[in-house]
Amino acid sequence: xxxxxxxxxxxxxxxxxxxxxxxxxxxxxxxxxxxxxxxxxxxxxxxxxxxxxxxxxxxxxxxxxxxxxxxxxxxx
Numbered sequence: 001x002x003x004x005x006x007x008x009x010x011x012x013x014x015x016x017x018x019x020x021x022x023x024x025x026x027x028x029x030x031x032x033x034x035x036x037x038x039x040x041x042x043x044x045x046x047x048x049x050x051x052x053x054x055x056x057x058x059x060x061x062x063x064x065x066x067x068x069x070x071x072x073x074x075x076x
Contacts, residue, residue, distance in 0.1 A: 008050045012065075019068040034069045044074045 022033050039047065048056055055061045059074040 008047075011047070015063075015070055016065050019065040019070075023067050032069075033067065034071055036071045036073060038073045038075045040075050044072060047072055 018035065022028055022035075048058075048061065051061065051063070059076075061072050063070050063072075
């Protein structure tokens, strides 16, 4: 596995851990949760290139991990 793919897997692991923490917190149960990450172009592009090529031209995209939606937004 290449370094980029390994690094991306580590990033996904962190998001999964965040998702698990939020899902297990009693205060948030029953609600809808979205984590929004507003990133500068270089960081946004670095994350986005790991997903569908059709999304590469967009300024935002979502991924769901468990019950939590992660929204990545290009900082303008």
